Amino acid sequence: MCGRTAQGLVTVTLITLGTGSSLHENDAPGQIRQQLARTLPSKPADTWIDEDKYRTSYNVAPTRYQPVVRADPQTKSYVVHMMRWGLIPRNTQSMPEYSSVLKSINARDDSLFMGPSGKVMFNHSKNHKRCILLAEGFYEWRRRGKERIPFYTRRRDGNLMLMAAIYDVAKVKEEAEPMYTYATITTNASPQLDWLHDRMPVLIPNHDHDKIRAWLDPNLKWNATLEAMLKPCDEFMEPSLESGREPVYALETYQVDEKVNSVRNDSPDFTKPWNSSANKKTLNRFFFAKTEPASSESPRPALSSSASTPLKKDNHLKHKDGVNDFNEPFDYADDMTVASDSADNTVKDEEEFSQEQVSVAADDSKREEGFAEQQEQRQQGRIALSASGEDNDDLEDRELALALELSHQEQANYQPSTSPLTSITSKPASSSSPSTQIISTPGSTADSPTRSAPRTMQVISSSLTGSVDLLEKRRQQRKQEEDEMKHILEMSRLEAIADGHEDVSGEDSSQDGTTTSALSFASEVPPLWNEENVQDDLKRQEAEELEKAIAASLNDSTTAASPTSSPSYNNHSSLSHPKRPVQSLSPTASPRKRKTTAQSSPSSPAGSSPMKPTKKSKASQDVKITSFFQHMSSS
DNA sequence: CCAGACGTTGTT
DNA sequence: GTCTGG
């Protein structure tokens, strides 16, 4: 999971007036700084480490460098550090084999757990070198047989995603400088995303200073609290602390262009809904699902099977042989200017779409059944659709549609905070009290009239070339986006009223012009881990230890976790997934059998291992791996 | 004490 | 480096 991300912040090419020479100035770091300043408990240092390694890209693969936030014990502050994706253990001497490194682009959450499932390899990192990967989103390929369809997931508010990660430093012979590398942490996919994949990255809520602080605290050793953070936390209580609001689903996921498959392609389009004219219709209904007037019945899947069909077909369009479809050399090393600016990529507006409103009453009823069925299954822990037959395709299509719809329903309460690139200027609440509080009757996903939260398909213009006009251009663009958003919100609000779902009481206090969520948490900022905090940490650690001991003595079993854990909104019973049953903390339950050391019985040096008959693989690989973990003498 | 292992994902 | 197994 999560083998690809986007670092798509705008690259601006400035033309130096006087000389006529042009220089590239990558503004992305600036934007990230801005966001971080609002997000972290404490503003990070102004200077990045290895900032020059930053590359704007919408298709970031393992082994590439990405910005990571970590604590800097020296300066006692946060720093952004460009690190290489793919953890190389600190004790590595020579460059590890690919087969070894690559696979450490991720670290399973249960590999960090205390207890038997915890992997030694990560011990150092999990205790002292936790960090947060900054990305705009991640790609995930949904597999169906041999088919792989790319989907992109990002925060609905367009802010950076904070992905829990660990890093390490290795002095590799071949490299002059010590290598900083990292791995993102994965966990069971949340119910909202498990239709796509069974794993997902651990995300940290942008507003949760406590979590952020704890995660980045280099003096805080691994404990139950940290461990409790490793959950499919993809939903937040936005401005939650107050009244018991419904959790807000923070993510959105949609299909994207297949061209993203190849790491040699790069385009901002990859982070936008797959936008060929061929499936605009589909998108329309996907993003602006309308409630049929007569809808008294259940939710209406935004995707009809008929719509998903072309979607599937078109997906098979091959690239032009060997040619980069963008006709642009996207050479990482080359230059940071990403071509392909497409102002008209902006998805028009809802009007254009609404005209196409397709009524699919016919199959709707059909689907209705299926939907109920599916939901039933999902709730019970889902079933692998009987594997066989062409019917499966249909089924799966339907499942996808339903799953998407389902996940959209979870997003009913969306309220935009800041638009992606805007930021800073917290716009006054003005007319923006579209408290589109569409009451989603909790528990009954089934009967709340569907209303996919309005989705902006705002286009983040990629590279603008030209001069200072750019700024103006962008400003206007933002405004346009905002207007669009307002419009959409207004529309949906009206609908809500019409449907009698307007949340009257919800004239939320946000009226006072208080900016966005983050601020409400920033009240008091004694963040970081100064010495006194260390004391606290130690105390906490002791407490944890004690707790652990007690738990252990009480004959282990469950519950050992999350004492101080925040709210209860992430109690995703990571259900189903037959493959990997939820890892209990119980030391007795070790789903993944530790590599049996037995095989290396003294009597049989090699070859005779009673291992799986899997080709040469295991044995030879082990040899390789071993060679990378040769001890070093130095500290 | 020393020796040896140290990873994830997907698929069946 | 650091933990487990023997």
Place this chain on the structure above:
DNA sequence: CCAGACGTTGTT
């Protein structure tokens, strides 16, 4: 994560 390659000897 997906795409793409998958080899050696000898000569300049």
Place this chain on the structure above:
DNA sequence: GTCTGG
């Protein structure tokens, strides 16, 4: 099939 490159 399996490994490497990006």
